[in-house]
Amino acid sequence: TNLTIIDPAGTRHILDADPSLSLMEAIRDSGIDGIVAECGGTAACATCHVMLAEDLGLEPASEHETGMLDFAAVAPKPGSRLSCQIRVAHLPEGAEITLPETQF
Ligand code: FES
Numbered sequence: 001t002n003l004t005i006i007d008p009a010g011t012r013h014i015l016d017a018d019p020s021l022s023l024m025e026a027i028r029d030s031g032i033d034g035i036v037a038e039c040g041g042t043a044a045c046a047t048c049h050v051m052l053a054e055d056l057g058l059e060p061a062s063e064h065e066t067g068m069l070d071f072a073a074v075a076p077k078p079g080s081r082l083s084c085q086i087r088v089a090h091l092p093e094g095a096e097i098t099l100p101e102t103q104f
Helices: 021-029 063-069
Strands: 004-005 013-018 051-052 080-082 095-100
Touching: 004 021, 013 021, 063 080
Parallel strands: 004 095
Antiparallel strands: 004 013, 051 080, 051 095
């Protein structure tokens, strides 16, 4: 799946993401800066915060995910998600993912 990742410095990267991965894994493994993912993907750290467009047709965030986002370093916006809770396979081709300024 081709995704556009906008890193914390504002640089746009085109990423051909493996649909079998979570969005967190795909960005982290690509070497693009901006994902920390301290907990390794168990929705327990909020250092994999990403901002998505709101109209991507994803399942809404669980209550647990929404609660964790309140601990993100940059205050969550309406399209904020934990990227470890999103499967690349559920994202549309060409989706834009913005990484916050910081994860700490
Ligand atoms: Fe820790 Fe996503 S990697 S909440």
